Amino acid sequence: MTVTIHSILNSVLWGLLLSIALSLLSRSKCSLCHMGTAPLIFLAGACLVRCCSPVEFAATQEVGTATLNHLHRFIGETAGTPLTEPWIYRIWAVGAAIWLVLWVPGYVYRLLSVQNLPISQDERINYFRRQHRIPNLRVAVTSRVDTPCVMGFWRETILLPDTAYTAKQLELILQHEYCHVKHRDGLLDFLLRILCTLFWWNPGIHICRVVITGLCDHRCDMEVLHTARPSAKRYYCKTLLTFASNRPGSSGQLAASSLKSRFYLILYKEGKGKRAWAGLVILIAAILWLFSYLVIFQPAYQPNSQDYTDYALSSGTIIYCNDGSYILKTEQGEVHLTAEAAQVMIADGFRMENNYIMEVPYP
Template sequence: MSVTVFSFVMSVLFSALFIVAIHMLRNQPLFLHSFGVHTIFGLYALCLFRTAVVLELPFTVPIGLNDMFSTGFETVWAAQISVGDSQIRVLLALCGIWAVISVTLIVQFLWKSWKVSRKAEWYSTNKDSRAERVLERVKNESWRMPAVSVCICPTLDIPMGTGLFRHRICLPEHEYTQEEMYYILKHEYTHFCNRDLTVKFLAHLFCCIFWWNPAVYLLKKDISQILEIKCDIRATEKFSKRERLEYLLTIVRVLERAESTGRTQPPMLSTGLASRKNQDDTRERFRMITAVPRSISRLCQGAFWTLAVTLVMLSYSFVLQPAFDPPVEDIYTNESVEEFSTDGAYISERADGSYSLVLSNGAIYDNLNRIALETYMNEGLKIRKE
């Protein structure tokens, strides 16, 4: 096993193709209703595996490409730029730019996330006794009980959850009914139970590292929406039809209040009950909550996952790389080496059991050894008995 430039290129190429394919599947309502959001999540996990494991495995077959591919690679590989009195390879400079921008984006992302956590700390003492009582009810109904606190944040216009380690639900300074408060806290608490902030954190880091790959932005957008749908489904799975309707109406009312205040969107590393940016995403969530899920057999699920894993493994079966003819000096190492064509040549089997190579120009090379004989036979030369 080894890591090469070509195995890295293949990893980026295949993971991008897989992300685009999953994005297309994810936008098919039939697939989403039949296989569910967990399948989409699992497929994206396979993509991340394909991106992270940049290896040429023992069974990987190198496929050499000539002409434009080889010429282009050789040009890029040998290209240099002048920096002062020094010459630096273009590929090395590009790797440096990639690293600098990636580190800058990661630092910027962590800094903004820290500021959000810091602001939540400021309002952590701004308690609301009614919200705390409702949160206790939500905790008692939950299958998992992470430590979560609730506070009032006047600068917000949409409820949100924040904090990778110190989980907080921050509520805007609005008057909510008892039902609205319950559905808001139920949604945000379910996010913490699902560890959705950890998933969003990893997805953002992935985008910061591979910022130059357009496919990762599809992944980030899809994961954010899938997390919301998964949270909605889990939060409402035991609700009656009336409770589901009230849950949806709560989202609508939160959006209406947010439109009237016109404040900023929740930060990147947070979960929000609703988003003003894309109304289509909200409509999709509504359809997933109200739609009756389609049942699909375990056989179909097993066949689908077998196909997905097989495609990922097949992507390791070959690697594209440039093919170059060896230099003449590597072939003709001394004066005893000569070149000839095997076109029209054949192998002559003598009566004494020896073999000779007969060329089309009449030249004869006697006493071929076993290795030479097998080599010429593999090249397609026929044996003629004398």
């Protein structure tokens, strides 16, 4: 098991493809109503594993791709080797440090601010604590947030906007946010942010974080409304729309696309054949996941020379010999080529000379 430039690029490629497919499934009415959230959460975990393991194995088959030749040459000209070298770790460290600087100060500030907020002693909130036997549940009302949320990763605090609530609205909101606290979604979000920091170069993992956050909201919605009547479900959706309308141009789970997918799962009945549909999707995802490790895309031209600079070239001339072989002539010298390698390099922009060489200067 090794890590190379090509295994990293392969991880980015497959992680991005799988995460985009997962994002589409999590927003589709068909998949949500036929699968529910559990299979999608499983697929999100598999996608995270693929994004966080940019490795290749001894059994991995290399597949030549002519479109990667230019990228391969660029890597050779700038780095000098396709293998893992200190320059890779330096780039990774700089990117991770920048990401930490952009994320950690604001996150720590919000955590400290939450700890200093007074805990609400509203009678309706106290009744909710007694009803669910959670006397230590931390709930704070503040004008710093526009929508109910949970802050923290060890001792979570439910934050409520400083606005008027009906008794039914407050009950539904507290039930939803308490589901986040019960499932430690604050800690999950913190761990996902750590992964995004470590693998900042892979866009797939950032997409996975957004999808998993949305799936957590789907799961909480279904727990709250598991035995609810249709009228209660409609009232729940109206409550979500109320907070979304108070936050124009909102993003995250109150964005129009997110609300639409949440309403699918709340208002529509689950279709028949749920297990069969989920099993088919998971089977297809498993095949793609395994295939991503069994095959790795490499540049089509891979000479036998051990020195990478010998074939990371920007110019040269290919000469056809009288014995049917090819010679690559560059400033570094001359190298014999196979017919396949010569054709790939000609297609890649190398000049071809049809002159016959009567005597090849090689033993």
